[in-house]
Amino acid sequence: MGTATTASHDVGHRPRRPFDVQRVREDFPILKQEVHGKPLVYLDNAATTQKPRQVIEAEQQFYLHDNSNIHRGVHELSERATQAYEDGREKVRRFLNARESREIIFVRGTTEAINLVAQTFGRERVGAGDEIVISAMEHHSNIVPWQILCQEKGARLRVAPINDRGELIWEEFLKLLGARTRLVAVTHVSNVLGTVNPVKAIVDAAHRLDIPVLLDGAQAAPHQPVDVQALDCDFYAFSGHKVYGPTGVGVLYGKAKLLEAMPPYQGGGDMISSVTFEKTTYNTLPYKFEAGTPNVAGVVGLGAAIDYVSEIGLERIAAYEQELLQDAIRKLEKVPGLTMIGAARQKAAVISFVLEGLHPHDVGTVLDQEGVAVRTGHHCAQPLMDRFQVPATTRASFALYNTHQEVDALVAGLHKVREVLG
Amino acid sequence: MSDLRTLYQEVILDHSKRPRNFRLPADSNRQAEGFNPLCGDRITLYLKLDGDRITDLAFQGSGCAISTASASLLTETLRGKTTAEAEELFGKFHDLVTGKAKGTDSLGKLAVFSGVSEFPIRVKCATLAWHTLKSALEGGEKPVSTE
Structure with missing residues (x-):
């Protein structure tokens, strides 16, 4: 035996x-x-990765056996679905080495993660004359949300230039950081050039001036280990479908302290703890940012994808x-x-x-x-x-x-x- | 391979490498811009209209072989045609590249684009110059986009 x-x-x-x-x-x-x-x-x-059988089967198993809405029902299936969803969150926490699982917010993808930060953190912290620093190698999804915000607030988008090799020009980047900088938002790995940015040095430089940093990890997460505590970044975003998981699910990591202070992104079910017509009390993290029924099967698939790459x-x-x-x-x-x-x-x-x-x-x-x-x-x-x-x-x-x-x-x-x- | 040869016929390759009427004319009286965001193709088409007759055409810009050759052949084909004839040709050309019509009788040299119908994603490339032409004839101010 x-x-x-x-x-x-x-x-x-x-x-x-x-x-x-x-x-x-x-x-x-x-x-x-x-x-x-x-x-x-x-x-x-870099556009999207293919999915291993393990991911396809995990989603299929969920729909064949456990499908239900989460966080509500008292019945067995809802219990299982909730468990599967929260297991997915714990897998992402380990994948990014986040301190707590409530720092993991499920979204549709990197694009939504960045928009969430722009529309909550950005709206509250950025005012007229303030500045947001990005780099010249950003994907449109890490340009346009900031442009929208800057336009709305009368703020300024500053772009750190790159050299002919496709690398950030460090001195020029440093020059852009100042008293008006409210956020640095840069890509970890360029989707066009493959450039791996010196993200730890970027975070350290910004933090010396108390400037928070968002890293767009869409092209990094599939290709190298990511440790958000070691990086000490304030936000980290990636997409499930680029890391062998399903489309329609992605992750925003944020430091709990920042997330707690941020207003909600969308209103709806699951993001509240009590509602009357006069006043709504918002739910705790991470649910405050997860209005509506989330992509439960997608999270299950993403969990399987993380298991897959972690095993290798x-x-x-x-x-x-x-x-x-x-x-x-x-x-x-x-x-x-x-x-x-x-x-x-x-x-x-x-x-x-x-x-x-x-x-x-x-x-x-x-x-x-x-x-x-x-x-x-x-x-x-x-x-x-x-x-x-x-x-x-x-x-x-x-x-x-x-x-x-x-x-x-x-x-x-x-x-x-x-x-x-x- | 045979499909590729139908798409990239010698005439198309020739016009893409040596586009005709690729210049900025001094005396055009209509112009329009066309943009294909998918591949970044961008052309400006210049017309000289004398009443309802197109007496000169030229273009500038950058694009793939199909869109460049299409613009080049358009400028050759439409010189001396009336605006009504041009619009009629656009209809026939569109039917050809989308596979709606097989006959190429009245299309002359434009028949070399018949292979495009096997590559649906390239239809936008082949028709960019024609959409731009339409915009120029209608006196459009805004650049046309294939999206």
């Missing part, structure tokens, strides 16, 4: 070394398909992706007429490039016919395109299931591009 137990344990245990990409690929059913008669090579992971280990994922990145850079450098945009010394596995004389849209169409899925366009970062004076780029972004053979398929696809388009 004892032997049998040990054996079954061993079966479910993933060997720690070496990283077995073929085994990982078995977990992603969607990858086993042909596109235009060629094996699918999915290199659009984010350090190992990061190390493997760095291998892929270096391989891809080496091979792409040899493609005639190809220029990579962004050469940060700290870089995640995202490569943007342009091919001389060819528009990315045409490149993308030819690659697609070769089964290679890349993103073409401005990647929701038009100011960044302007900075590098390109209308658009082609972007290949890697995930833990990509292989060196797929890097070769990309390169072969680019030679085909030349053949077809000249």
Whole structure:
């Protein structure tokens, strides 16, 4: 009996070394398909990642067995659903190493997380003449919410410039911090350039002036371990669907002290503790920010995704992706007429490039016919395109299931591009 | 591959690399801007209208091979046509690239865009110049967008 137990344990245990990409690929059913008669090579992971069977099954199991609304019913299913939802919150807390699970707010995604902070914290703390500091490499979702706020309040959006490698110019960033700065909101990892920002140094510099910092972690959370206590950031946002979880669920981490002082985001059910027509008392954290029935199944799926990447280990994922990145850079450098945009010394596995004389849209169409899925366009970062004076780029972004053979398929696809388009 | 060759026909590649009437004319009397936010294509189309006849066309901007070639061929095709003829051609061209019509008889050189119908996502690229033309003819002030 004892032997049998040990054996079954061993079966479910993933060997720690070496990283077995073929085994990982078995977990992603969607990858086993042909596109235009060629094996699918999915290199659009910065847009969204594919989902492992474990995530799909967790959501399915929830709907098959436990579905119910949460925090209300006295019945068994509601109890289970509530438990599953709160288990998801605890998994996210561990994933980010937050101090308390009430610091984890579930939202639709990174975009909503940033809008929440802009519309609550921002509305209350930012006034006429105040300033919010962002960087030149932000995604539109970390630009527009602040523009809306600044317009409303008569505040000013300051943009920290970047150098030709696609790195923040540190002295220029420091110069922007001042007595009127109410918030620094920067991306942890650039979705276009792959640049990993020195976020710990950013937080420290801002904190010396008592300025809180929001980090957009949409492109960081899938690729490296994140420890919000070590970073000491005040807010951290990420999306479930970019970390192998479902769409429609994301996370805002906020320090409890800040969240408690913030007004609610939306009004509705679950965010109140008592309502009369004269007065409403708001619920405690985190429920104050979770009005309405949340995406319960999405949280269950996100929890499964976190289990999945945690079991493999984010350090190992990061190390493997760095291998892929270096391989891809080496091979792409040899493609005639190809220029990579962004050469940060700290870089995640995202490569943007342009091919001389060819528009990315045409490149993308030819690659697609070769089964290679890349993103073409401005990647929701038009100011960044302007900075590098390109209308658009082609972007290949890697995930833990990509292989060196797929890097070769990309390169072969680019030679085909030349053949077809000249 | 065969699909790609239908999309990127020699005429299209030629016009995308050497666009005709790619200039800022001195004497245009109508112009409009077109923008395709999806891929960042942006063109400005200039017309010289003499009564209801288009006597000159030119364009500037940047875009993918399909949108550039489409703008280039539009400027060649419509010179000397009346505004009514231009609008009729737009209708036929639109039907061609969206796969609603197979016949290419009256389209002349524009028939090279027949392959676009196999690539629905590229329809916007092929029609950007035409939407811009419509805006210029209607005297639109606001840039047209394909979104």
